[in-house]
Amino acid sequence: MADAPRDSELVQTAQAKVDLSVFSLDCVKRAAYRVTGNAAVEITLCDGFAVCIVSFSKAVTRASADAAIERLRLEVLDQDLRATIATETASVRNAVLALAFSRSGLQSDD
Template sequence: MTDSSHGGELVQSAQAKFDLSVFGLDCVKRAAYRVTGNAAVDITLEDGFAVCALNFSKAITRAAADTAIERLRLEVLDQDLRGTIASETASVRNAILALAFSRSGLQSDD
């Protein structure tokens, strides 16, 4: 990412791009929300990419900004995998819920 000679430089923002043919926009939005602890995230679309600009509430070192970008990238991957697992297990989850509700007495027998 950045060599150690620039680790002390202070920055107010950092940027990451995500290919929308790999990651869905919803996935990127969820990840951005999860990493907003010390930065606001602006998302724009450019040529098939979601461009995330992290705007830090106060100037931080380049090394800390790189760490924030790495955290965002990992969170995007995590959200993508969560979405994949949710879609792959939806039928089983729905069957379990249907069985649970059918035995709960909450539904009428109409």
Template sequence: MLAEFPKAAFTAEAIKRAAYVFMDRADISLQATESQWQCMITARAGQSFTVEQLAEAFRREVLDQDLRLTIEAKTEATRTAILGLAFSRTGLQGE
């Protein structure tokens, strides 16, 4: 089953992450056209979901991954600041 995602809205990173999460349920091959990411979804043997259910869940996972990437980008500088502060007084840095 083919699931398509507009390139204007989704990065390849979000789709690759979602495909990784699905490796226990589906084989997902990714191709690019000029405007779309095309994901061919094939159910893995021995699991109970239909390919339609898998496609629906995969679309949702791509949305989640896209949001995660947005949040990571928005908070990267703060995360670095927090980690810097957290490790600045541990005594682990040496002289």
């Protein structure tokens, strides 16, 4: 009898390494929070990488674990892009908010 395919193997954890010279630790933390639906994510730092251990609440197939790691990696990229856009648009956002509050009547003219 042949061994079961690797994708159907049940696992309790999966791991991803994120290069901190490319992505910030804040982005990794935000991404980890976003993918914690059925798992917990532990982040440790090692040699310039954020090592993310994803612990599933119950055993999942290797294919499901790989999919969860892929979601984590995509979410890290998404969080990084959100941070970049926020930085690039901060001055415009602040100007819009300042204009909105200047006309709101919330500030006194003193």
